[in-house]
Amino acid sequence: MEHLKPSPANSSPLTPLGFLERAATVYGDCLSIIYNTTSYTWSHTHRRCLQLASSLSSLGIKPGQVVSVLAPNIPAMYELHFAVPMAGAILNSINTRLDARTVSILLRHSESKLLFVDYFSKSLVLEAVSLFPGSLKPPVLVLITDDEVSEPLNASLAVDFIDTYEGLVGKGDPDFKWIRPKSEWDPIVLNYTSGTTSSPKGVVHCHRGCFVIAVDSLVDWSVPKQPVFLWTLPMFHANGWSYPWGMAAVGGINICVRKFDAPTIYHLIRGHSVTHMCGAPVVLNMLSNSLADNQTKLENPVHILTAGAPPPASILSRTESLGFIVSHGYGLTETGGIVVSCAWKPQWNLSLQQRERG
Template identity: 40%
Template sequence: MAGVVLCTLNVRHDSKMVSTLLKHSSAKGAIEIMLKLTATVPQIVLIPDSSKPPALQKTGVIEYEALLAMGSLDFEIRRPNDECEPITLNYTSGTTSSPKGVVYSHRGAYLNSLAAVLLYEMRSMSVYLWVVPMFHCNGWCLTWGVAAQGGTNVCLRVVTAKGIFESISRHQVTHMGAASTVLNTIINAPGVEQLPLLGKVTVLTGGDPPPSMCVTCMVSLRRTVREP
């Protein structure tokens, strides 16, 4: 409701590809490349990994919490004139060819968010572990779905089996989404990295069909769950 179109990008792309996508989306441009073309650069909002505020020395860079503190509760809500207006622009990974852009409408994002929550059996106050990147269809629209259910977001900076098991155990995760390749990583993790599950974790998978061995192993993992 900010009157803008969201454009999430794959951070694994190099700066040239990011610049290409930013220019294609009519965004303000990639920082290093755009500096050569114009003196105006977009503001960078830095989200640090630790609670210690970073030392900001560059002009136009602001820390996330400081940005929030500048906000006002009396902000103007800019509702779309038409529910079919665009709300977000997503690009494919570009694995097999140049990335292709897909536009989501307000209506489409709304319906997909509700469908994901219903299919996922996500109740209120669920705890969702982010493994699917948000540039993938805005995290399969669960960016909005989790918020609609008043859920808690648990984010991973790096996706590893060890980090997934630790996050599930520490934060009592109830839901997570992942492609089958990530599920294989979890299943084949060394025993020292695996932790017993204290409750049921509902997993949503997509992107490609999981192999039969993956499904069998996931059933085996579920049998090791300790009921609270």
């Protein structure tokens, strides 16, 4: 039947940005982000992202241009995963642990037009920008202040930064018509690999790719609707394995955290009934060496997804005995998230039962 042919002509491009619109409709009055004493609903998050996208457009950011960010897992970092591409721009998240020289190289290589700077990375960024040759215009700088840690704005803001993050949100139009990708193959993010073999290499992912990996990452980790997700994996690390978008798809609660140690994690797990978290094997290590006061086990099981080299059996076993359900995967900046995972086999349950019976 040659005439039976669906056509791409009238279809919507696949993009993870649609998850935010849907979350605002379906879960508008449900919590989206909690960060210390700050909290937002999905309705707030949607509105704030539209406002920020609107301000980026007003500042002259054009579709296809790169906007960078240097920040830990604070609400701004989450919002930028939507707001930057909603202005049609490409999000470039920079590892906060890089030195000024490398940051400077990345900013030049990416031709970044604007850089959001967490207050904690201010001096790093100012140094990175000072390394630009005189002939090259550095990106416009926007400061992300943090009321939660009571950092006062200092006098240098006017000199180095055109505005603050909240200033841009406040000035933005909540009715902004966000710029949909013309094609689902349009870039949405630009990430740099850690450069273990030579200089960092840029990796571009498109809207379609991030849609597919975000949904796949939910299915493969069996993430249910409305999970409570603790951000112990840096969002600058391969876009937090695509879970910034994934959490919008399932209407989850994002528990943001600037920096953490084991007591902080246990405090947040208990305080917010965390169900899911990701982290490098070192996070499992940290968790397995400590538990919150007066506890020998978590009150409710917490799913933890780790990736890279598998943690040693002793760490896995100790982490599981504390009440974590450990999943293990592997991915690359180049793959946009985890693309290989260890699928549990039913017969392993039997082995476990046999082992437990002794």
